[in-house]
Amino acid sequence: MVCNILVPKSLIEMNDPLIFLAGPINGAPNWHDEAIEYFQRNVSGIYLASPNSRLEKRFWDSVLTSENKTESRLEWERFYLDYASRNGCIMFWLPNQLMPNCNRAYGRDTRGELGEWRGVSRFSKPRLVIGGEENFDGYDVIKRNFLVVNPGMKFYSTLEDTCNAAIVEALSSR
Numbered sequence: 508m509v510c511n512i513l514v515p516k517s518l519i520e521m522n523d524p525l526i527f528l529a530g531p532i533n534g535a536p537n538w539h540d541e542a543i544e545y546f547q548r549n550v551s552g553i554y555l556a557s558p559n560s561r562l563e564k565r566f567w568d569s570v571l572t573s574e575n576k577t578e579s580r581l582e583w584e585r586f587y588l589d590y591a592s593r594n595g596c597i598m599f600w601l602p603n604q605l606m607p608n609c610n611r612a613y614g615r616d617t618r619g620e621l622g623e624w625r626g627v628s629r630f631s632k633p634r635l636v637i638g639g640e641e642n643f644d645g646y647d648v649i650k651r652n653f654l655v656v657n658p659g660m661k662f663y664s665t666l667e668d669t670c671n672a673a674i675v676e677a678l679s680s681r
Contacts, residue, residue: 508567510550510555510569511553511554514558516577516582518575518583528590542555543555545666547566547673558584593633595680599617601614604644
């Protein structure tokens with residue numbers, strides 16, 4: 508099975524569901540590659556958007572490129588986060604910090620994105636799956652805050668379970 512992979516900054520037209528792989532990059536384990544490998548083995552007919560373009564070489568045959576590009580990485584992320592929230596799934600994975608990064612807070616951008624999507628969840632039901640390791644700093648607060656706006660929301664403790672939930676959510680958007 509093969510999933511098409513999107514990396515910054517190419518814009519690709521698509522009709523199939525998209526799973527956006529949201530979560531820490533700097534200071535994190537290489538979880539994007541693990542997730543992509545899992546999706547490649549277990550599902551077809553979906554796209555994967557990885558803001559981490561430092562993927563293992565074996566995945567680059569599945570990366571789609573285009574002459575149509577965004578001006579910035581942020582614009583690329585905003586475009587595909589919005590698409591996935593309606594046509595697929597935004598999958599947040601919150602792994603424990605692997606390496607300390609003294610220059611900035613771990614998961615800084617991810618935490619902002621989580622807050623944004625929690626706010627969106629108050630007024631609509633974006634397609635969203637969240638998983639993380641229990642020692643991810645603040646994971647308990649993230650869960651409590653999401654449960655306030657979505658009391659039935661489930662959270663996952665392994666990357667595999669999170670990927671499975673993302674597949675189910677993405678395929679149900681067809």
